[in-house]
Amino acid sequence: MSLACNTVAILAVCAGAFFFLAGTVGLLRFPDALSRLHALTKADNLGLGLVVLGLLFQAAGPPAALKLVAVWLLALLTGATVTQLIARTARPGEPPQ
Amino acid sequence: MPPAFDTGLALLVFGLAAGTITARGAFAAVAGFVAYGLLLALVWVRLAAPDVALTEAALGSGLTGGLLVGASTRLRRSEPSPAREAASATLRWAAAGLCVLVSAGLAAIVVLFAEPAPTLAPQAVASLAATGLGNPVTAVLMAYRAIDTLLEVVVLLLALIGIWSLAPDRLWGGLPGRLHRADPNRMLTFVAQLLVPIGILIGLHIFWVGSVAPGGEFQGATVLAAMGILAMMAGLVRTPPISRQWLRLLLIAGPAVFVTVGLAGFAIAAGFLAYPPQYAKLLIVVIEVPLTLSIAAMLALMVAGASEWILQR
Numbered sequence: 001m002s003l004a005c006n007t008v009a010i011l012a013v014c015a016g017a018f019f020f021l022a023g024t025v026g027l028l029r030f031p032d033a034l035s036r037l038h039a040l041t042k043a044d045n046l047g048l049g050l051v052v053l054g055l056l057f058q059a060a061g062p063p064a065a066l067k068l069v070a071v072w073l074l075a076l077l078t079g080a081t082v083t084q085l086i087a088r089t090a091r092p093g094e095p096p097q
Numbered sequence: 098m099p100p101a102f103d104t105g106l107a108l109l110v111f112g113l114a115a116g117t118i119t120a121r122g123a124f125a126a127v128a129g130f131v132a133y134g135l136l137l138a139l140v141w142v143r144l145a146a147p148d149v150a151l152t153e154a155a156l157g158s159g160l161t162g163g164l165l166v167g168a169s170t171r172l173r174r175s176e177p178s179p180a181r182e183a184a185s186a187t188l189r190w191a192a193a194g195l196c197v198l199v200s201a202g203l204a205a206i207v208v209l210f211a212e213p214a215p216t217l218a219p220q221a222v223a224s225l226a227a228t229g230l231g232n233p234v235t236a237v238l239m240a241y242r243a244i245d246t247l248l249e250v251v252v253l254l255l256a257l258i259g260i261w262s263l264a265p266d267r268l269w270g271g272l273p274g275r276l277h278r279a280d281p282n283r284m285l286t287f288v289a290q291l292l293v294p295i296g297i298l299i300g301l302h303i304f305w306v307g308s309v310a311p312g313g314e315f316q317g318a319t320v321l322a323a324m325g326i327l328a329m330m331a332g333l334v335r336t337p338p339i340s341r342q343w344l345r346l347l348l349i350a351g352p353a354v355f356v357t358v359g360l361a362g363f364a365i366a367a368g369f370l371a372y373p374p375q376y377a378k379l380l381i382v383v384i385e386v387p388l389t390l391s392i393a394a395m396l397a398l399m400v401a402g403a404s405e406w407i408l409q410r
Binding site for chain 1: 291292295
């Protein structure tokens with residue numbers, strides 16, 4: 001049981017790390033602000049989500065697991081908002097809010 | 098041989114520090130500084146100091162970062178002509194030399210520490226029961242070295258008064274910062290409505306849990322201040338004019354209660370800021386609650402800045 005848990009945890013965290021890597025490469029390589037933001041959201045949403053999923057298998061108990069999920073949900077909310085705000089400012093012809 | 102993770106982390110911190118110093122624009126330097134603070138928080142976690150890590154992430158990186166972003170935005174207009182104001186090469190090299198000297202001195206002290214390093218940790222833990230607290234760091238901040246905490250809060254208050262004094266005379270007592278209008282269709286309004294209640298709960302939790310676990314009044318107050326700033330930026334709450342009586346009272350409530358309890362220590366215990374053991378926990382909570390609210394108000398008003406508007410009646 002613990003072996004299965006560890007395997008799933010390692011796989012999920014590695015997948016999350018891959019999305020973070022992809023997001024970082026996108027941030028460095030993409031040509032303009034909007035596509036860079038597009039790359040970053042993948043790291044925020046999927047990358048952090050998969051890392052949290054992996055850590056859930058290692059969590060000490062339900063309260064710790066709930067805290068991890070709360071961290072992911074808060075990061076989703078703030079990440080999406082900040083991305084929107086930056087995109088509105090960066091987009092040419094769009095009046096900044 | 099240190100573990101690869103720690104080596105990588107240390108190299109990253111050094112690289113980011115160098116990048117921040119050599120960054121061309123003020124805004125890029127600020128972005129580097131915020132990332133540097135977050136990495137430093139990770140370093141503190143690796144050093145098994147989660148209390149310091151929380152403080153670094155909340156105050157060192159988050160709040161100071163916010164203040165610096167505000168400053169660099171204000172400086173942006175004058176930035177195209179920094180050459181005239183730039184320090185001379187001699188001054189820069191002198192500053193760099195002094196920084197290297199300080200760093201080398203600190204490094205030498207750490208490297209040349211006696212083995213085992215001198216520590217007061219066993220005494221701090223041994224006397225923990227007398228304070229009624231479960232977190233030795235909070236015991237140091239609120240009991241053993243409470244006077245340091247008191248002075249820190251007074252320094253914050255002085256800094257806020259310093260910021261207020263930057264306003265011209267005719268604007269004294271006015272509204273700090275920019276005017277934000279609430280727009281129900283705006284992204285920020287939605288997030289502020291959703292996030293602020295959650296954030297206030299988290300801030301209170303971090304404050305309350307500080308008695309037994311990593312956390313405490315400074316970290317909790319920073320989260321509360323951030324929620325206040327968010328509500329003000331979204332226009333949900335209007336920044337109060339700094340001449341308001343209740344605002345002034347809120348700001349001095351924490352330090353005033355702190356000093357009062359400290360002076361009472363002469364009558365009920367051994368001296369200034371000494372607590373009688375059976376009431377130690379109670380007195381610490383009595384100090385901490387108004388202190389947290391005062392610090393939150395101070396931090397939020399520091400970010401809001403000097404007054405820029407006067408209410409027309």
